[in-house]
Each structure stands twice: as structure tokens, then as C-alpha cells.
Amino acid sequence: MTHEILTAGSLKAIPLPIPHEGSKDERGSALVLGGSRSVPGAALLAGIAALRVGAGKLKIATVGSAASGMGLAVPEAMVVGLPETPEGGVDGARASDDLLKVTKGCDALLVGPGLVEEGPTAKLAVDLLEALPDARFVLDAAAICGLAQHAGDVRRHGERVLITPHAGEMAQLLDRGREEVEADPLDAASEAAALLGTVVVMKGAQTWIVSPQGARWLYEGGGVGLATSGSGDVLAGLVVGLLARGLAPMAAALWGVFLHGQAGKRLAATVGPVGFLARELSGEVPRLLRQAAD
Secondary structure, eight states: OOOEEOOTTGGGGSOOOOOSSOOGGGGOEEEEEOOOSSOTHHHHHHHHHHHHTTOSEEEEEEEHHHHHHHHHHOTTSEEEEEOBOTTSSBOHHHHHHHHHHHTTTOSEEEEOTTOOOHHHHHHHHHHHHHHOTTOEEEEOTHHHHTGGGGHHHHHHTGGGEEEOOOHHHHHHHHTOOHHHHHHOHHHHHHHHHHHHOSEEEEOSSSEEEEOTTSOEEEEOOSOGGGSSTTHHHHHHHHHHHHHHTTOOHHHHHHHHHHHHHHHHHHHHHHTOSSOOOHHHHGGGHHHHHHHHHO
16 A cells, blocks of 8 residues: 655645634643653653644643652643552552543643553553543553553544554554564554554654554654654654644644654754754744744
């Protein structure tokens, strides 16, 4: 089956208007559920990316031990501290009531960056899918690895979900070897899209974006510098911000991958091909959006 190459030109058919007036409510509300005692910054990177891509409001739900610091680091966000497990992750069972309160009214949710328990995180993601029928979801990192046992539940909601795995997470989802996934990432992405009924962003040096209906897009890469800690958290944050703004999952995936990659290319030109930080990617996005609107 043929595929499309993702470029600025190909995105002209999927316009992303830049609002010139209106309230923050009109640009949507995004929530990031992520972070742990050992990896608190993942939720921060994702949350800032959601704002940089134009989401009107941001909530971050993270472990209680990181909440105060998160609120100071991202003063633009409403931050909610959640009960922790002994391992320093979010205790999904004890956090469920708090999460249902804080997620009320959210247009898009990102579940997974920096969370540490794979099985419980996948279960928590599915529970939120069931509880929030009007919201769109990005499932990332720990939220992906255990999804196979919930495939039927996810498939019922697949039209409003996308997943953003790297090769290791995809290998766990499909019960394959990582080397097998890396050898044919398109085949793995297509299998995952069929299994879950979701859009799949298969991250790598080249990124495949696949829909369960058979659409296939290839982004040929934003440079080796994007292979750095936290880069995937930024990508997931960009996508959830775009979902909050009202884009459908496939459109949000395409724009998110493109903006992430182009930000990497800009930093490679101004800083160097390697050595720039994931936290610097989001700062390039508003200029890229302005350029896209011209």
C-alpha cells in the first residue's frame, strides 16, 4: 500500500488556523496525567508543549510529592497532587475520585509520560476512556505497554484515541522483539492500529503515522538531535494540545509530528546537530505555527 510523505506542503490540506480573537475556553482544555517521584519532569515537558501549541488551558495531575514544584515550574497550569504508590508512581485506585473531578470539562487528556507502573497505568487509561466519552486521548509511555489485554475496551473508543510508542513500548504492546519492531516499524504500527482501532504514531529516526482505516504517512525525520531524553514527552504534549484545540486524532498526530520534527531541525541549525535539550523544542513551536499560517 502506498503512503504519503509528511511535509509542509502536504499539511496545506489540513489547515491549522491561528486564532486572532476569542477566549482561552475556545482553544480548549488539556490535561496531562504523568510524572513520578523519579521522573517528575516528563509531565512538565508535555504540559508546556501543550500550551506552546495553543491550548487555552492546562491541568497537570501528578504525584503528590512533585505537585508543589510542578506548580511553581508551570505557573500557567492548575496542578493536582495525587496519591502515590510505595514505588513513587500514581496510585490509580486511590486517585480515581480526584481524577474524575479534575478531568471534568477537559477536551483532551494525555496519559502516561513519566508514569512508572505499566499494568495499572493502562487500566487507569481505559477507565478514564470509559468515564469521559466526550474527551480525546493521547496514550503514551507506560499507558501503552499493557494495552493489549484491554484491546476490546480501547477499540470501542478508538476513533478518539491515538498512541505514541517508541520501539520498546510497541514491542511490549504486540509481544514482539524490539529488533523485529525496529526492522519493520510500519508493519508494527499497522498491527497496533488494527488491534486497538486507534491512530498510531510510531516514533523513530523516521516516524510513521498510521490510521486504522489504512492511511499511512511518513515523516522522514527531524534530525539525530531529537533522540534525547524528554523529546517524546514534548511530542505527546504537542499532540494533546492540538486535540484540545479541536483537531481530530489523525490531524493532531500529523501536525504534532511535523512541528516536533521542524523544531528539531531549527535547533540543529542554531545550536548544533546534537546537544540541544528537549525543553528547548517547545519554544520553537509558536514561530513554526506563525510560519504555517502565512
